Amino acid sequence: MSSGLVVTREGKALIYIPDPRGLVSAGRLEPAWMPVFYNPAMEFNRDLSVLALSSYASLYAPKRPFSLAEPLAATGVRCIRYALEVEEVGRVFCGDIEEEAYRLMERNVAANGLWHKVIIQRSEANALLYGLKGKRVPVLSVDIDPYGSPVPFLDAAISLIGNGGLLMVTATDTAVLEGARRAKAARRYGCRLFKIPQSKEVAVRALLSYIARAAARHDKWIKPLLSVFVDYYVRLFLVVGRSSSKSQKMLEEKVGMLRLCKNSIASFDSCEGGEEIGPLWTGELFDEALLQDMLAKIRARQYLGSYERLARLLEVAREEARLQRAFHQRTDAIAASLKTRTPKLEEIIGRLRERGYDATPTLFSPTGFRSDAPPEEIVSLFVR
Ligand SMILES: C[S@@+](CC[C@H](N)C(=O)[O-])C[C@H]1O[C@@H](n2cnc3c(N)ncnc32)[C@H](O)[C@@H]1O
Numbered sequence: 229m230s231s232g233l234v235v236t237r238e239g240k241a242l243i244y245i246p247d248p249r250g251l252v253s254a255g256r257l258e259p260a261w262m263p264v265f266y267n268p269a270m271e272f273n274r275d276l277s278v279l280a281l282s283s284y285a286s287l288y289a290p291k292r293p294f295s296l297a298e299p300l301a302a303t304g305v306r307c308i309r310y311a312l313e314v315e316e317v318g319r320v321f322c323g324d325i326e327e328e329a330y331r332l333m334e335r336n337v338a339a340n341g342l343w344h345k346v347i348i349q350r351s352e353a354n355a356l357l358y359g360l361k362g363k364r365v366p367v368l369s370v371d372i373d374p375y376g377s378p379v380p381f382l383d384a385a386i387s388l389i390g391n392g393g394l395l396m397v398t399a400t401d402t403a404v405l406e407g408a409r410r411a412k413a414a415r416r417y418g419c420r421l422f423k424i425p426q427s428k429e430v431a432v433r434a435l436l437s438y439i440a441r442a443a444a445r446h447d448k449w450i451k452p453l454l455s456v457f458v459d460y461y462v463r464l465f466l467v468v469g470r471s472s473s474k475s476q477k478m479l480e481e482k483v484g485m486l487r488l489c490k491n492s493i494a495s496f497d498s499c500e501g502g503e504e505i506g507p508l509w510t511g512e513l514f515d516e517a518l519l520q521d522m523l524a525k526i527r528a529r530q531y532l533g534s535y536e537r538l539a540r541l542l543e544v545a546r547e548e549a550r551l552q553r554a555f556h557q558r559t560d561a562i563a564a565s566l567k568t569r570t571p572k573l574e575e576i577i578g579r580l581r582e583r584g585y586d587a588t589p590t591l592f593s594p595t596g597f598r599s600d601a602p603p604e605e606i607v608s609l610f611v612r
Pocket of ligand 1: 264265266267270274299300301302303304305306323324325326329351352353354373374375
């Protein structure tokens with residue numbers, strides 16, 4: 229594919245992409261119509277990933293430099309950005325099943341002078357990952373960034389990743405993960421899910437629970453570092469380690485049921501008549517040290533296209549990380565259940581703090597908050 233290309237800049241990369249003119253309908257570009265997929269709206273996802281990978285590399289990587297695999301790479305933009313923007317990244321194994329994508333990756337790797345670092349392959353994703361494993365190539369990080377569900381690729385990714393490595397995962401099948409398609413959620417994720425006001429956190433915890441159970445099949449454990457729901461997708465960053473005893477302990481202590489209790493309160497504790505959702509990941513979503521490091525590092529990365537939005541996300545995540553074991557609640561849902569007006573979020577957070585509890589906003593909803601206050605105490609603030 230040599231004609232019909234335009235060049236764009238993202239992060240420190242220069243990328244050839246299919247000319248999007250003519251693919252815009254009603255002012256909207258549908259990336260899936262492009263001969264090779266490129267979604268400019270996912271620049272935020274890639275900026276976040278560059279920064280998270282860089283902090284993981286400084287804080288937790290057991291070996292530096294290390295290799296990374298991205299087997300669903302399309303134009304190769306993500307692989308190229310990791311190679312250019314994260315100094316601890318050694319080799320990047322980059323693949324796509326489509327011939328046109330392979331040709332474009334070839335052009336993009338050349339345009340960025342990265343033949344010594346980025347190794348491209350036209351391959352089915354599982355074949356690429358198991359191929360590296362078969363050749364005993366040490367790979368410490370894998371990024372699974374599909375269109376839809378990551379499930380078909382997770383076993384291979386978990387099986388390849390080195391001890392203490394970083395798994396990065398995107399899921400765009402959020403209707404399923406949020407509980408709007410119950411039968412599919414049961415088949416695909418082995419979870420009983422239905423839609424509740426806090427469904428975005430349910431989506432993140434359902435995918436983490438699936439990955440924890442998949443890791444356990446390999447005698448591995450996971451530790452989430454950063455888990456978010458952005459726009460229309462879930463994005464996770466987690467460490468994967470090898471140990472059958474830690475894997476067993478993780479399943480026993482960090483995978484369980486969520487209950488939808490009275491007044492739309494969601495809780496991991498038991499409550500009267502609470503309908504069950506899950507199994508979900510009940511453990512941590514954020515690593516405070518990683519967030520701190522990302523916030524420190526972002527200052528040196530003002531070239532990032534989504535710098536300001538990213539900094540805001542990290543500030544909120546750092547605050548809510550202190551209460552991450554408490555499921556978030558929504559002011560509008562509690563008020564609706566009590567048939568009362570919805571108070572301002574700051575008012576509820578302020579009143580909880582006045583009563584001696586901790587409370588923070590949450591990334592998962594503009595009307596949501598986390599608190600260590602018991603449900604009765606929270607509900608009492610809404611009753612006039
Ligand atoms: C969402 S796009 C990837 C976007 C890319 N990671 C980025 O950041 O721009 C998904 C890509 O996966 C490729 N793909 C789909 N199924 C595949 C499979 N089984 N093996 C390898 N590639 C596959 C598609 O051709 C498409 O280019």
